[in-house]
Amino acid sequence: MTSSYGLEGRTAVVTGATRGIGRAVAEQLAGAGALVCVTARDGDDVRRTAEELGGIGLAGSVADPGHPARVTELALREFGRIDVLVNNAATNQPYGPLMEADPDLWRTAFTVNVEAPLRLVQCAWHGWMREHGGVVVNICTEGATHVGPGIGAYGTSKAALLHLTRQLAGELGPGVRVNSVSPGLVRTEMARFVWEPGERDTAAGLPLGRIGEPQDVARAVLWLCSNEARWVTGTDLLVDGGTRVRPARIPT
Secondary structure, three states: OOOOOOOOEEEEEEEOOOOHHHHHHHHHHHHHHOOOEEEEEOOOHHHHHHHOOOOEEEEOOOOOHHHHHHHHHHHHHHHOOOOOOOOOOOOOOOOOOOHOOOHHHHHHHHHHHHHHHHHHHHHHHHHHHHHEEEEEEEEEEHHHOOHHHHHHHHHHHHHHHHHHHHHHHHHOOOOEEEEEEEEEEEOOOHHHHHHHHHHHEEEEEOOOOOOOOOOHHHHHHHHOOOOOOOOOOOEEEOOOOOOOOOOOOOOO
């Protein structure tokens, strides 16, 4: 039976794809029949991931202004097309009070979390999507719409990415759909300092009773990339286990 996702033979570029949410996204897309081009900073991890998923990879940092073009060129050279782009690579530094934020780290946060996704979309657009269409999914965060201790730079940059998602959806339609997914607290290395000390308390406060796993987010990304979501653009899909609705059980 043919998958309803419609990704067989399509090509997907995923950034930050060797661990956590990015790795899970690449796995889901490959499992749905897509050819994946993965990128991340560690060369060994990139080679291993590409081999395990039957795809290709390129090591490098999205903070490098030339990296988006190199990734795009690789995907087009090896696969001949770019149908899906998932901007997952991110940094949560500088962490701490904004009044003490290092200016260079602040700029890096916006370079990685906002500028790099735009550059990648530009490269994918000019290289393939303008003429053939495609899908972009940006990985944002549920923290983009509220404040929290220590995450001012991360949340502010992701709020910018959230608006960038809507702006691009308006500019690139109807051929290209652009959406975002905003995870809550997910069991990743990047967020370990948050979830590990207080996982039990955090889970107890959620309607679904647990923190997220990378695959929870990846399945949402897969849906947005698929034909099942072909009338969805400019939206942010919150995948947070119910953070904003907290349990409302009637006492027994």
